Amino acid sequence: MISYKIKNIDNQYISAIKSISDNCFGYNFLLIKTIKTNLRQNGIFKIIITDNTVAGFCFVYKYLSTNNNIPEFAKNNKTDKIAVIQTLAVLPKYQRKGLGTILLTDILADIKKQYKKVTIYYPFWAESKSANFYKILIKLGFSKVKEYPHYWHNDSLNNNYRCAACKSIPCECSMHLYKL
Numbered sequence: 001m002i003s004y005k006i007k008n009i010d011n012q013y014i015s016a017i018k019s020i021s022d023n024c025f026g027y028n029f030l031l032i033k034t035i036k037t038n039l040r041q042n043g044i045f046k047i048i049i050t051d052n053t054v055a056g057f058c059f060v061y062k063y064l065s066t067n068n069n070i071p072e073f074a075k076n077n078k079t080d081k082i083a084v085i086q087t088l089a090v091l092p093k094y095q096r097k098g099l100g101t102i103l104l105t106d107i108l109a110d111i112k113k114q115y116k117k118v119t120i121y122y123p124f125w126a127e128s129k130s131a132n133f134y135k136i137l138i139k140l141g142f143s144k145v146k147e148y149p150h151y152w153h154n155d156s157l158n159n160n161y162r163c164a165a166c167k168s169i170p171c172e173c174s175m176h177l178y179k180l
């Protein structure tokens with residue numbers, strides 16, 4: 001069993017998060033200034049440490065259904081509390097050791113502790129090398145509700161990043177939306 005520590009994110013971890021994101025999603029998928037803005041939102045932001053290394057991170061945003069800034073895909077649902085697992089990543093060197101599942105499970109427990117009734121969304125990158133991770137989502141009770149082709153197309157043009165799967169701009173990957 002791998003030993004690990006889960007911590008809330010603070011400023012000292014921002015450059016480690018940028019480097020995990022560059023590695024997993026593509027260079028500049030997250031800019032330092034984007035990470036800083038993200039961390040000011042209402043949410044849960046955690047890292048997982050093993051081997052004295054920040055091996056992974058997860059950003060979750062929390063919304064009320066009345067919020068104006070709620071993502072389009074989360075509109076019109078039955079609960080008024082919504083959580084979106086926006087980004088989950090583990091450095092390739094530490095993948096397939098269980099850390100992603102551990103971090104996600106920890107965060108789901110946090111969300112459920114905070115909210116009795118909540119709808120949780122996971123916008124999942126379908127072309128990821130680790131797309132088999134969707135099996136973990138199913139095990140945890142998620143189901144797929146919709147597929148969005150070319151979901152990051154405009155994002156990749158606007159932010160000029162090369163997705164790790166497409167290796168060119170624009171990104172043509174699909175997002176599969178899972179819901180719990």
Ligand SMILES: CC(C)(COP(=O)(O)OP(=O)(O)OC[C@H]1O[C@@H](n2cnc3c(N)ncnc32)[C@H](O)[C@@H]1OP(=O)(O)O)[C@@H](O)C(=O)NCCC(=O)NCCS
Pocket residue numbers: 024025088089090091094095096097098099100101102123124125128129130131132133134135136
């Ligand atoms: C998805 C991710 C967060 C999972 O983290 P992790 O620590 O590797 O997760 P786990 O070790 O708990 O793995 C769970 C399952 O995911 C799948 N998986 C994870 N990494 C994989 C890889 N590199 N290749 C193939 N399958 C992989 C496997 O099915 C694995 O189970 P198994 O090892 O028993 O076969 C991580 O692989 C990652 O950051 N990938 C790149 C970014 C990404 O795809 N994020 C999620 C989609 S939005």
